Amino acid sequence: MSGQSIHTNDSVHNYGPFPPAARPVEPVGIGLRYPHYKEVLETDLELGWLEVHPENYFGGGAHRHFLSEARKQYNLSLHAVGLSLGSDEPVAQEHLRGFKELIDIYQPFNVSDHASWSASGNAHLNDLLPLPYTQESLDKLARNVETTQEYFGRKILVENPSTYLAFEGNEMHEDVFMNRIAEMTGCGILLDLNNIYVQAHNHGYDAWSYINTIDAHHVGEMHLAGHIEQEADDGVILVDTHSRPVKGDVWDLYKHAVRKVGVVPTLIEWDSDIPDLKTLVGEADKARAIIADIEAEGMAHAAE
Amino acid sequence: MQLSEYQNRFKDLMLDHPDVLDAPPEDLAAFCKSGDIALPTRLKVYRNNIVGSLTDMLKATFPITQALVGEKFFETMARSFILQNPPAKGVLSHYGEGMDEFIASYTPAKPLPYLTDIAAYEISKNHSYHAADDAPLTAAQLAVIPPEELQDMQITLRAHVFLIHSKYPLTSIEEFCMENDADKALDLDQGGEHLMVFRRNLDVEVAVIGQGEFEFLQQISNGASLGEAMEQVLSEFADFNIQDVLQKHLVLETFRAL
Numbered sequence: 001m002s003g004q005s006i007h008t009n010d011s012v013h014n015y016g017p018f019p020p021a022a023r024p025v026e027p028v029g030i031g032l033r034y035p036h037y038k039e040v041l042e043t044d045l046e047l048g049w050l051e052v053h054p055e056n057y058f059g060g061g062a063h064r065h066f067l068s069e070a071r072k073q074y075n076l077s078l079h080a081v082g083l084s085l086g087s088d089e090p091v092a093q094e095h096l097r098g099f100k101e102l103i104d105i106y107q108p109f110n111v112s113d114h115a116s117w118s119a120s121g122n123a124h125l126n127d128l129l130p131l132p133y134t135q136e137s138l139d140k141l142a143r144n145v146e147t148t149q150e151y152f153g154r155k156i157l158v159e160n161p162s163t164y165l166a167f168e169g170n171e172m173h174e175d176v177f178m179n180r181i182a183e184m185t186g187c188g189i190l191l192d193l194n195n196i197y198v199q200a201h202n203h204g205y206d207a208w209s210y211i212n213t214i215d216a217h218h219v220g221e222m223h224l225a226g227h228i229e230q231e232a233d234d235g236v237i238l239v240d241t242h243s244r245p246v247k248g249d250v251w252d253l254y255k256h257a258v259r260k261v262g263v264v265p266t267l268i269e270w271d272s273d274i275p276d277l278k279t280l281v282g283e284a285d286k287a288r289a290i291i292a293d294i295e296a297e298g299m300a301h302a303a304e
Numbered sequence: 305m306q307l308s309e310y311q312n313r314f315k316d317l318m319l320d321h322p323d324v325l326d327a328p329p330e331d332l333a334a335f336c337k338s339g340d341i342a343l344p345t346r347l348k349v350y351r352n353n354i355v356g357s358l359t360d361m362l363k364a365t366f367p368i369t370q371a372l373v374g375e376k377f378f379e380t381m382a383r384s385f386i387l388q389n390p391p392a393k394g395v396l397s398h399y400g401e402g403m404d405e406f407i408a409s410y411t412p413a414k415p416l417p418y419l420t421d422i423a424a425y426e427i428s429k430n431h432s433y434h435a436a437d438d439a440p441l442t443a444a445q446l447a448v449i450p451p452e453e454l455q456d457m458q459i460t461l462r463a464h465v466f467l468i469h470s471k472y473p474l475t476s477i478e479e480f481c482m483e484n485d486a487d488k489a490l491d492l493d494q495g496g497e498h499l500m501v502f503r504r505n506l507d508v509e510v511a512v513i514g515q516g517e518f519e520f521l522q523q524i525s526n527g528a529s530l531g532e533a534m535e536q537v538l539s540e541f542a543d544f545n546i547q548d549v550l551q552k553h554l555v556l557e558t559f560r561a562l
Contacts, residue, residue, distance in 0.1 A: 058395045060436035062506040082394020088308035095394050120315040123390040126361075127353040129314065132335075136307050164349040166337045169305070202346075204339065232345040239349055272360075 016068065021109035023265065024048035024075040027291055028284045030268050036277045037066040041073070045281055046288075049075035049109070051267050055082045058098040067106070077110040077221065077265065078102060079190075084124065085144045085158065086117035086131045096151045103152055110221050110265065112157035112190045113148075115141060115181065132167035133177040138184070145185040157220045158182070159190035162198045162227075162240035174199070175213035188220030191261070193253045194246065194269075198227050198238040207253055216261040224254055224287060225269040242271035246283060251290065258294050266291075305335045317347065318354055319387050325351060358386045358399065365400045365430045369407075369423050371481035372416060381410060397434045401427060418472040418492065425474050428466035428501040432508045435464035440557035446550075455531035459524055462560045464503040467522055471496040475512060502558065511556075516541035517549050521558070 026048025032040055040050070050070055057064050070076075080099060083091050103111060116128035131137045141158075149156055160178050172180070178189050191214060200207035226244025229236050246254075246268070254266075268283040305313075313332050317324060325347045328336075336343055359382045363370055370378040385406050391399050404424040407413050413420075441459060449457065468474070473494050480490040498518035500511045513521075516537050523533035530546075537544045553559060 055395045056397065058397065059434065061397070061434040062503060062508075063434075064437070065506055084394060088306075088311055092393060098395065117311060118394065120311040122392055123315055123319065124392060124394050125315060125318055125354050126357050126391060126396060127350060129311075129350065132307070132310065134307075140307055165343075165346045166339075168335060168337050170337075202341070230349070232341065234345055235341045237341055237345060237349060239353075 016105035018107045028287045051077040054078045076108045078108040080113040083113040084119040114159045116161040130163040133170045142184045157188040157190040162195040175210045182218040189218040190221045192223040194225040201238045219261045222266045243273040421470040432464045439561040441559035461525045466501040468499040516544040
């Protein structure tokens with residue numbers, strides 16, 4: 001695809017619908033972000049797929065032209081941040097409508113959001129806020145996941161969040177909470193290894209045991225990202241900033257998860273201090289190498 | 305504590321004065337767990353995520369406003385805006401709408417009377433970028449309209465076209481800010497501007513347009529027929545040439561397809 005074709009006149013947007021997506025053959029993808037729009041379209045990359053936040057493409061506009069061009073070349077995962085599935089309130093109809101329009105046009109292979117909340121009353125706080133892990137939260141989350149799946153006519157994935165705060169009233173651990181939501185609604189689990197790592201530090205639990213507890217057959221996608229260590233008077237808190245390369249410990253956790261769960265589409269997320277495309281694709285190459293190694297181990301075992 | 309109460313209280317806390325995070329309400333504190341790392345440290349991560357990400361978004365939407373007041377001033381102003389006007393929904397492409405009115409009532413910005421118009425100009429640019437796609441009216445479509453029907457025709461502007469009038473020279477201010485050349489002086493009294501903000505080839509552009517032309521586009525975007533708009537403009541601007549203006553805007557693809 002030449003760069004020229006991107007610069008079509010923006011008169012009529014007559015892209016799509018694209019043919020339905022199969023699960024990508026190449027398992028590793030990257031987030032498509034504004035600074036890389038043109039380069040991703042003009043470079044031949046060894047990538048299985050691209051991920052975007054649907055919220056950035058609601059209602060049309062210039063962004064959508066780039067997404068349409070990208071979708072011609074790559075499989076797509078729509079990873080939402082705005083459904084606020086964990087809110088006490090029902091999911092906003094307007095949000096469901098905007099999201100469904102994109103699903104119909106772009107035919108993503110996966111659709112997802114988080115086990116967290118953002119909206120309360122008249123405010124939508126722009127962050128993934130923590131839920132108490134109680135039966136009440138589970139029921140409310142399940143209701144919103146079900147509404148969403150019914151509206152979309154398809155299964156969604158729900159991601160384990162990064163949290164910095166836990167609750168006295170927790171009735172179960174997050175790993176069990178994630179399994180339960182999948183059992184109750186038929187949704188899949190989007191397993192974010194960096195989020196597990198960050199929380200294991202922030203709340204003092206064992207990240208490996210979390211992965212062992214997750215029911216492997218629910219996992220439909222994995223995410224990897226970088227975090228920062230934030231110094232406070234009373235210790236270090238890890239913050240999931242998506243602003244750095246994936247840490248070595250998180251790669252180890254990823255290896256463990258791939259061995260346990262098998263190969264699923266895996267995303268490298270990088271959302272602030274966005275590096276050059278080469279660096280980002282380099283992270284994807286690392287994930288691919290890990291998958292190749294583990295697959296080779298499996299073959300060696302089978303041959304024994 | 306029920307989920308609804310927790311979410312409501314937590315939201316209020318996030319939008320409250322920053323000092324409150326150091327001593328959160330007792331019942332909310334009892335509901336949360338702290339451990340080695342104390343509750344205020346944990347709450348501040350969320351507060352920083354919320355205010356920080358929205359501030360970054362506002363910086364991206366209002367680069368000229370920020371250049372005029374400086375980063376520190378802008379960040380303080382942005383925080384006040386955010387706490388008073390948190391997003392109302394999960395789509396943030398238009399977040400920052402209302403910044404112009406906010407600035408108009410923001411006392412520290414009073415010495416810069418043009419700031420409100422600059423913010424409105426930047427809001428238009430953002431809206432133009434995100435505006436829905438629609439097809440343009442072409443000369444060929446117009447050519448088949450019988451001449452006697454042209455008078456009564458209503459045509460409208462495309463979704464990405466915005467008209468801005470200011471008594472300040474907005475594009476000169478913009479140029480001055482973006483060049484950042486200390487040796488250059490800006491004459492704020494050089495007169496105002498009539499602007500059309502629009503999207504071409506996926507980029508937002510701005511054109512300085514004539515006063516009659518501005519008036520004409522304004523009239524038709526308010527629903528006047530071509531004949532009414534022309535009559536109105538001619539009464540004020542005797543030298544207004546409808547042929548030239550139509551021709552120009554057919555080329556710029558300003559009008560929406562019939």
